[in-house]
Amino acid sequence: MRRARRLDAVTVEPWSEDHARAVAAWHYEPPYDFYDLASDPDDEAELFDPLRRPRYRAVVGGDGVLEAFWYFRPDGDAVEVGLGLRPDLTGRGLGAAFASAALEYARAEWSPRRFVLHVAAWNDRAIRVYEQLGFREVGRETRVFELVGEHEFVAMERAA
DSSP, X not given: OOOOXXXXXXEEEEOOHHHHHHHHTOOOOTTGGGGSGGGOHHHHHHHXXXXXXXXXXXXXXXXXXEEEEEEEEEETTEEEEEEEEOGGGTTSSOHHXXXXXXXXXXXXXXXXXXXXXXXXXXXXXXXXXXXXXXXXXXXXXXXXXXXXXXXXXXXXXXXX
């Protein structure tokens, strides 16, 4: 099992059931409540699945409290990246720093040639952050969620 690693003002830890429980308790304000785990039972099940733990990292602040989680899925020369920020930290201009740190971490772990991610098409706030970090739209797809129906997602990429 990987050990915790310090990155600037946060510590990156291996994913645990305690981390999954903390994220399951997060609740966002509308329209971001789409990201509440209660909106997608499959996502919640994945966070608790011991076989999927290697895809997640816990990002813990100096006070020992979970601030964010990162999702990584290496695939050939690419790493798919995802980010979840604790609700009280959203909308405060922190997304770019957390996303940049995730990319640095992924670059050090897997040495990919490119990064890919998917973001809800209506989430202009996140899309702006990703564009600031050099991501560009490469496609769109519609995904169906059990409790919230169909949503369009933007596929984005950038060089690593």
